Amino acid sequence: MAARIIANLLVMGSGVLGRAVVQAYRKAIENANKTGVTKETIQNISRMRKTMTEAEARQILGISEQSSWDEILQKYNNLFENNEKNGSFYLQSKVHRAKECLEAAHQSSKGEGTSS
Structure with missing residues (x-):
């Protein structure tokens, strides 16, 4: 009871x-x-998100300042796919942010080059 x-x-x-x-x-x-x-x-x-510098983005992707946009995309795709298959969402997001940062810089430099 x-x-x-x-x-x-x-x-x-x-x-x-x-x-x-x-x-x-x-x-x-x-x-x-x-x-x-x-x-x-x-x-x-x-x-x-917006605080990543170009230097940091290049370091994350393992590229130099002289790398072409095609080289950047190739390196991004390799790193992104490797992290997608083997593991780290954190690293995958860092790789993606690095690409976004460099893409913005690439777009602004293209815009400056065409306006001259």
């Missing part, structure tokens, strides 16, 4: 605790949306 009462108390207590955790989580998200913390976090992530 005592074991049954203890079991019932444990089940009821865990149900109450579970509901309290869910309510607290919902309230925390609601407060974060009200105060703008969510927007700020997203902006910080966006800023971090």
